[in-house]
Structure formats: C-alpha cells, structure tokens
Amino acid sequence: MREIEGLAFKGIQPIDEVVEMVELSPLESVPTPETATDYRGLRIWKEGINLFGVEYEGERRIIDCNLLPGEEYEPPLRIDVKNVPYKLFQIIDTGEEDGFSPKSCMHTVIQWRERVICIDLPMNVPYLLEKVSISRSEIDAVIFTHNHDDHIGEFSMLLQMDKKVTIICPRVIWKSILLKAVAMFDMSIEELGEYFNYVPIRFGEEFDYCGLKITAQPSIHSVPCAVYQIRGVVDREWKVYGHMSDLLNFERCRSLIEDGFLSADRFEAYRDFVLRPMHVKKIDVGAREGTEAISVHGSWKDFVDDKTEHIVLAHAQPESLDERATVKIGQFAVAGSARNMSERSEHTYGDKYRERALRYLAAYLFALVDDRIAAGLVAREQVLSYMRMLADNEILLIQPHTPFLKAGGQSSFVDMVIGGKGGVWIEQGDSVVRVAHVNAGEIIGDIGVLKQIPRTATIRADTYMHVLRIPGFMFREVVTELGAFSDRPPEGRMESALEKIWRLREIVQDSWLFGAEVPIYLQNKIAQKADPLPTNAGDAVFEDGNSKGHLFIASASADVCMTVGGHVVPAELSHPPVFGEGSFLNGTPEAYRVESNGGRP
Template sequence: MTKIGKYQVSDGLFLVEIPDAGLQIQCGCPADSVKHLMKRGLIVTKEKDGVIYETGPNVVLLSDVLVQNGSFANLAEFPVLQMLYRQGMILPNHPNNTGIKPMLVGIAEQVEAQIQYIYRGNYGLVSEEEIISTGISPETAHEMMRLKLKFAFGRISPANELLDTCIVESEPVEIRNRVYIRRLRLNVFEIQYKDEKVIIDLNLAPHNSYSAPYPLGFNNIKREYFAVIHSGEGDGWNVNRPCMSSILMFQGKIYLIDAGPNVLYSLTALGIGVNEIEGIFHTHAHDDHIAGFTMLMRSDHRIKYYAAPLVRKSVAKKLSVLMSIPEDNLFDYFQVCDLDIDVWNNIEGLEVKPVFSPHPVETTILIFRSLWEDGYPSYAHFADIVSLKVLKGMITDDESKPGISQEYYDRVKKIYLEECHIKKLDVGGGLIHGDAKDFTQDLSEKIILSHTSDDLTDEQKEIGSGAPFGMVDVLIPTVQNYLHTYARNFLRSYFPTAPSHELSILLNNDMVTFNPHSILIKNGIVTDEIYLLLTGNVERIQSELGIHSFLSAGALIGETSALDSVPCTGTYRAANFVRALRLPRILYFNFVKRNNLYTEIKKLQHKREFLQQTSLFGEVVSYPTQNDLAKAMQLCSYLAGQVLPETLSPDIFMVKCGKLEKFIGNSAVETLRPGFFFGEEIVLFNIKSTYQIRVIEDSDVYQIPGNMLLDIPVVRWKLFETYQKRLEIEVDSAVK
C-alpha cells in the first residue's frame, strides 16, 4: 500500500499526504489556494469531541521564486490562517491544538519573506511611531494603537512564534516524523518517506497562469457616467465568488476598489482590459483585497493609486517584504495619489471620502459621490468593518489599556449609519467583520450585503440585497458614447501631426462588437480591415513560434497586413466582449498617404514587429510606446568568440539573431536566443552583473534605453520577474 499520496489541485498547486507521518503538505501557494483545496474536497468539515472544524494541510512548501507569469506564487497568509483558526491549531481547548504549529518549507529567503509578510498581514503598522510617520497626530495614533492591541489580544507577537520553518537545501532535510525533502533544481523538489519518493515541480509553463477556483461568465458592460459594477461579494473562504470588490465607472473612466485574488480574471469576464484602468482605490492590505496587486503592474501606463497615507504605508510594509524590495521602490509602478481622511477629495469631479475603520490592520471605508441635478448621488464601500457588538466590548475608561473610548464607539456607529444612495457592507461576522443587524435602521436607498462565504439568512435578506457578479447600479446615466471619446484620444496619440478633420474621417466608421472567443483576423490572411481596440482583450497567437500574448485597449490590429497587402502574422481572437473601431483598408491607406505617415510607419515597422514577437514587449504595450521604443533602439553586431564588456550601460540588450551565453566563472548558466534579453539588474537596481556574456554565434543585438522601460509598468514587472528567477539560477550555479 502506498505511503505517499500526491494530488495535482491546479496548475502550480499540489497536495502531498503522508498519513503515517501525520503530514499534509500544500505544495505551492498562489492566491486562493485554500479555495482550490476546498473545491477539490481536500479540505472538509469534521466534528470531534463536539467541536466542528476543518481539515487541511499543516505544511506549506513555497515556490523558489516569488512571482510566476505575472502572479504572486507565495501567498501563505490565508493558508496559515486556515490552519490556525479554521483547523483550530491555535485555539484554546481545541482538539487540534496539540502544540504542533503550521510549518513553512522553502529556501531561506522565501521563508524569511513569508514570515515578515504574514507578520505585517496580521498587524499592519506595529507602533505609534510608524502610524505618526503617515501624518496622523500623536493623540489619534495612540487611539489607533489601543484599538490594534485590543484586536491583537494585548500584544504584537512575532510571526515565528506561530510558525515552524524548514529550510530546503540540495541535501535531504527532515520536515517532521522522518519525512525528508530536498531541492533538485529551481522549483523542483523531492519528498521522501521511508522507501517512497515523489517529485514536485512548481514551475508554470510559459503561457500558463494560476487559475481561479470559480467560473465566471462574460459580461458586456456599457460605459456609464457614474455607476458601480459589482465584481465580488465573497470573502477569503468563499469558493464560488470573488472576494469583496467593486469597480467604479465615472465619466467613462474605470476605477477599481481593491484588487483581490484573480482580479485579471474578473476584469476579463467584465470585458475590461488592464490598459483601461485609470486608478485603484485601496481600503487595506489583507490578501483578499491585495493579492491581485501585481496584475495592475501589467499595464503600459502607471495606474493611479488612491489611498490614505496610513493605508499606503501599511501596504508598502507588507508588499515590500514579500517582494524583497525597498518600500520606496514598490510604488514605482503606480502614480501615487494620497487621500486625506475624513474630508472629500475631488478627483476630476469624482469625490471620495476615506474614513478610518476599526480593523486589525490600517483600513478605510470609502464613500464616493458626484454632483448632479438633484444633489450628490453616493456610493459607500464598507470593507472591512467590525460589528458594533464586538466594538462595544472593547470600551474601557482606562486609556493606558488596549481598547476604545465611548466617544470613539459613538463616532463609528454614526458613520456606519450615514445615509447613502447605495451602500455595500462587509457582513462576514466573527471578531473582525461586520454584522448586517447593525444596519436594520439604516435609511440608505439600497444596501448590499457582501464579504461572506455563507448564504444570506432570512433575517439578513430583510436588511439588504445581494449582487450577482457583473451587476451594475447606475447612479448617473450617460447620454454620450464614450467609445467615440476613446477612439479619438487613441488616434490623436497615434497621429499627433494629423489634422482633426483627417482623424474625423477615420472616426466616421462603425463601432463593432466581437463576442468572446470569436476571431477578428486569422493567421495567413490578407485583411481588408484594421481594428482599433477600444475595450476588452484580444489574444494574439502564433502557435508555431510559441507566441501567445494579450492586447488591451489602444492596440491597432492588422495594420501591417492591410497597408502592405501581406498575410497577417498571427491570429487575433477576442478573449471577452471586445469593442473596436473598424477601419477599412483603403480608407486607412489613403489617410496614411495623405498625411505623409507611410515612410515613418515603414521605417519603424520591422522593429515594431520584432518587439511584438517578444515576451517582454508583445503584451499590452501600446502602439505609440512601441513606436517610441523602435525609434530609440539601436542595433549592435557581435562576432562569435567575443566577450561583451562588463561595463555595459544601464540598458536592456535583446537578441535579434544569433546565440550568446551567460557564464559565471567557466559555467554556462543560460543560453540567449532570439527574443531573449539581459541587463535587467543594471536597469532595475543599478547593480553590477555577476556574469559574462560570450558570443557563441555571430549575433545582432538591439540596445534599448533602460530609462524608457522603467516608465512602462508591464515591462518593468517582467524585468523584475526575470531578475528574480535568474538570481535563483545563478545562486544554484555558484553553490555547485
């Protein structure tokens, strides 16, 4: 009979069971991993000695690399919480509280990063000094710290008091009870118990991504003047719904409220591309509201980041230790826009008021409004809050002890019941979430109950509504077509020298809608139409070259084929509902000729096509940005046998043709073929490389200015992801 059971739960996520040793090892830790295990029946509810609890893993094996294909690979916060509280490993008098702690297994730097990230996930800012550094007065900081300590049962405890750790090396090390693990190579491990072994490979294939545990249909959303798209009503444990979140539409612009797990999957289902996002409003730093943060770095522009400095600092503390980068570098991918607490902040006509919310980490609830003919239609997003019963139990007159004052309680209660047109509530219950009963007397026009994994009770249904995924509440309807505005703005940025009347010729064409999974243009076809993508996502596929990328709003599809009457290189397929401006070939060709654009387009065409076929530049990067890069990039030629100088400039070097190799000492650690690049460590961190580049075959290499790439978040993020993976490979080579 087998001693080790191995289950593939989803891409990059496995469960290894060794019953005789009392071990269940979760291998891989992407977002929503607990939900995946629940969905597969690998976490179930049981009862023992009259206590109901969940089963599940007691060990987490971490990925060697923090991110894979754009997503966080190591998010152990919720798995650890599930072990401590839902399994009962930390609860007093619980049958599963046997003294055994959850264990993190992995290479030293990833284990240490997870410990610090879980610590910040538990507490956020951990001292009055840290709170004061965000602009909070000493008196208010003291009040906030008393509240935090009450949630923390009086003490900020180091994460390693709650966790055991095991550092994996190339030689076998014992996890527990004669179960051994060793690292074979990057992200590949061998687990052994007695005479049995299993191999765990946590590497994702190049075009694979971590999947969502729930299916979402496709929605064709009209862009409104002021409206709320309900994009998630679940919590961190709900296996059927995304975590609580909303999307605001204001004057045709798209704003996210929080970015939980699988945010890109949700956006795709809603027909929204990442390049369409104007900004994100952030409530707090728990994983169910932050795990999708990296996906917002896959834009070609810096998305605006709106949060109170208190929240921003808490987020920076958590994500910087998770990503092992300085706090100051975290927001290089965003345009930071701080919000003042307790006042209306005007954002080009959209007003938002953040209000501090009692929670274990720094949190603000958010109220939005906009002026209209009958006043201010408003939307309140209350994630996360705490029940008034729990809050009342924190009241104490002794200001030296953890807790709150009666005055603070009264202030929170008044804010909770502030009348709005639409109010979305956290009703998750327990010690740190809200209770629908507190809003029985709320006079808001519409109350939506959210942030729960349970079905609503009859009592709750009498208080508030539900909101299926993709439902839209319109606060101010639109009477204009924002698609024409998008199209005009894109064309103006593409052709800045063309007169307005010339652009109007192109704009006087049909707006077309493509259904999900329909083909816009097939590979090898000479197209008679060009499409300017306005909303949604389009897949670009060249299977023979292994190219599979996604294009977002602003992409111009089919231009080269139409202008030159040559077969299209690649198939373009709608990933969701796509809206595009259809441009007939003859009309577009004549527009290009009349405005003397053809020579410039042809001059840059070959460089642009090369960029589009690379993994670094082929996704999301817009037409004007590709043109700017094509103008700036220079071709360098090298002969076989050359060794490139160590004092390379802070640029990215991308192989056009030929073959080069990276050497550390006398060992080749990577072969660089067409489309591969090097130099990311100098561009990102201005640090000297630890390797040599040797030319194996005569090679042409494009040199691309690094300072341009730092302003393109999706490219900067891919450079960072590549840097981390290569660093682990180089460390392995140095050890060997």
C-alpha cells in the same frame, strides 16, 4: 495601535514567539535530497528553474512551477462573461463570496465618466475584469482599503502596465501596502513608489478625483483600514456610493470599549459614517451568526435600520449568510451585477465609446510620430486632424470567443480596441498558439493593411469587445502621410517606425518574459524603443555585470553563452534569453556573464 492590539487574541507579540522560523538552505546550491534542508523529516531541494523536489516519510514529489510555452494560468473559477455598457456613474461588482474564495470578495469597479476606478486589487483581478469585459489597460485609478492579501493579492499587475496608475488612499494604508510589497519584489519603498502616481488623502477630508468626491474614514480592523464615501453629480444631483470594507461589527466594538481598547467617541464616529444613508452601499457582513464576539468582520444585523436605497452584502459565503439578511437588508454581491447611478440612458457630453476611441487614437498616433514632431517634420495639429478623421467610423460589438480577424483573410480594415480583451493566435504545426493579448487602446490588423497582404494572425475575442473599425485605405493613407510607414521599396530609405516594430516584435514575443501574457501594445513599445547590438563571437553583451540601464533580449538562447563563476550554463536553463534585469531595475551587478556566439545581434 490600541484597537489592533485589542483585536489580537493574545495582544501584539514578538514574531519569534508565535512563529517558528526555519532557515531554508539556499536552493540554488541544493541540487539533491542529501544536501536539502531537513525539518522534522521534510526535505526540499531544487532540480531546475522553478522545479523543486519534496520528500517526506519515503514519498517524493517533483513540483514544477513553470508554465509551458503558450500556457496561461487559469484561475479555479467559472464565471460567465457579461457585457456591461458604459454609464456616466456606475458601480460594478466584480468579486463575490468571502476573503478565502478565489472570487475576491469585495472587489468593485467604478465607472465615472471617462474613468475606470478599481477598489482594491485582490487575487485573480485580471480574470474578474475580463468577465465584465474590461481590460487591465482601461484602469485609471485604484482606491485601496487595506493591505490584506484578499485586497492586494494582484498588486503586481500594476507593474505590468505602461502607465502610472493613480493610487488613492491615506498614507498609513499606502505605506503598509508598500512595506508588504517590497518584501516580495526585493526593492526599496522609494524604488517601488516610482511606479505609481500616489495621491495621499486625509481621513475625514473630501478629495476631488476628476469631479468624483472621495472621503476616507478609518475603519476598525486588525490592520490600518479605510471605508469610503464616494459621490458624484449626475442627473443634476449628488449620487453617493459607500464602500464598507472591512468592518468590525458593533458587538465586538462594544467589547473593545469595555476592555479599554476603543473610545466611545471613536466608535460613534465610525458607526455614524457606516450607517450614513446613501444611494448604494456595499457592506462587509462576514461575521457569521453567533461569532460576532470574536469576528473581525461586520454583521448584517447592524444595518437593519440603515436608510440606504440599495445595499449590497459582501465578504461572506452565500450559504453562511442568514436568509433574513437578503430579505431585510439587501442583495448578495454577484460578480457582473451593476448599479447605474444615473437614470438617463443618454448623456449630453457625447458618445463615451467615441471619446475613448479619440483618446486611444491620440496615444497611438503620437507615440508613432513623437520623433518627427520634435524634428519639425509633422505638426501636432495635423495629427489631431487625422485622429478625428479615423475616429469617425463604425464602432462594433464583438461577442465573446468570436474570431473576428482571421489568418489568411483579406486585409481591408484595421480595428482599434475600445473595450474588452482578446488574443492574437497563430498556427504552429497542427495546433494554434496564443502569442499576445489585445487590450483597450490597441490597433490590430495593421500589418496586413499596410503591407497589402492577407492577415498574418487570427484575433479572437475573450470577452465582449468594442472596436472602432477603420477602412484600410484610410488608415494606410494617414500613417503614410505622417511618415510612420512608407510604401516605397526598402532599398535606399530608412526603416519606418512600424516596420521596426514588426521586425523586432517577433523577438520580443519569443522572449517568454514579454510573451503572450504581455499586452501587444507593450510589446510594440518595447520593439519601437529597442536598438540592435552588433557583436562578434566572444564579445560580452555587458561588462562587469552592469547593464547600465539597459535590458538585453537575445534572438534565441543559442545566440549567446551564459556563464556563472566560469561555468557554462546550459542553453535550456538560460531561457528565456533576457539578461540584465537585476541591474536594469535596481543597479545591482549581475552574477553572470553573457557572451555573443557571433550570430544575430
């Protein structure tokens, strides 16, 4: 705490002494400028869902924060898509520039054998990952350095995944991140923590993550922060990567020592760690020339005598970085650049793409037939045998922006995505609309193959994509033998797992909440686990505002009537037709009532 106090210009002060708090009138009850909050002539009110009015000095603007159906947020970036092949141990730059840039400065991806590890999750990470042809579903773990927005701005991405991602960092850093996040998500720390597989590590003690050795050292920064040494064995020797974000330059450190905010022993331990020779090291050099005495970032001058083989300069704008730094120290970080820590091009442990195909096939097949295995109708050994048979097919590399399954085309194969990201597109009138994303681990083209009909949608690659191409006859035989699909007429038999997914997935996709931004594998899981709720006109979808652990999706807004305090909410305002989310997430009763109009379940 003394270090943090020393870095503050006027020490640590009560918040009401540095920030003027203005209470904003509840926007739900402020429909006009006349009832709006007025602060020094600035008025703000709400006109609709995510639709706000602002007025100042006679000028009025309406701010619409909604995305149109089928519209996606586009970051203000233009970065070329790169194909970065898998390596045994590889460091990939996915961010560049400084913390004020949308390019997310120090963000880094580590490929370690079959694992994909992110260091921090700054703003626009999904976009930046796509530019190195990695989809969010491929992330296995995240190492966090600290809780500033340029390092955790995309934290919510983890809540959109269907697995618990492993989080690695010291407790003080994880708690500081959770405290910041719960304020945004209106959840308790305990509730939010349930979404992750958090692994606490101690400063100075080496932690083993799947053979990768990770050591955290406390940095000197304005919030609790860690720098890391990460090492693994390749080519019969230890290869070491150092991630030094965010640093404090040595000149500022010495000032803190003189002022009594930092001990000499603490500084020496910190300096020795960040200057430790490594194979590759990424360093924060955000302190501009002449600002070292007031900056809270690192300086390239501190690394002139560093014996590290390859240094990457980050957390700085290229035009503000002294040219001597790129001559005497190392290269400037560029999104898409990668450093292979192994000298071998091939590895005895096998084909990495094939390994991933096996893992994804196992997840797909077992999810389809878990119930049949539990009932004794299918043996696990049978599923494993079919999985290996399907994996023994051709793996293709698809170029970015290439449509490789086209609507109306012959359904002669299915593709399993091994790496990269694409989109599912359908025609609507004279235009085309994206209805879902496809990520690593997803099967595409299955409807056409199993129903023996032409392709119903087009798949277009957004990035470089690796896909396992499975002959249609082979895929059809496997899922039929496992009982996940039946080619018999539907009359007189139970609906198969895949038929249920296809039927309900359209409702899930049309709900907006689970629309185009949600990966298709997650849409499939929701559809597979969903059950229809038959209702009559006037029936409450759920009583007393309590959804009892369920989430409800209407086929369309017109199928239900939503009321608040006895007043009917117009159908266009109750869209998307998803209800009970508050009760579902935290048990809080909903303030509205939803009744069926007696149409579809």
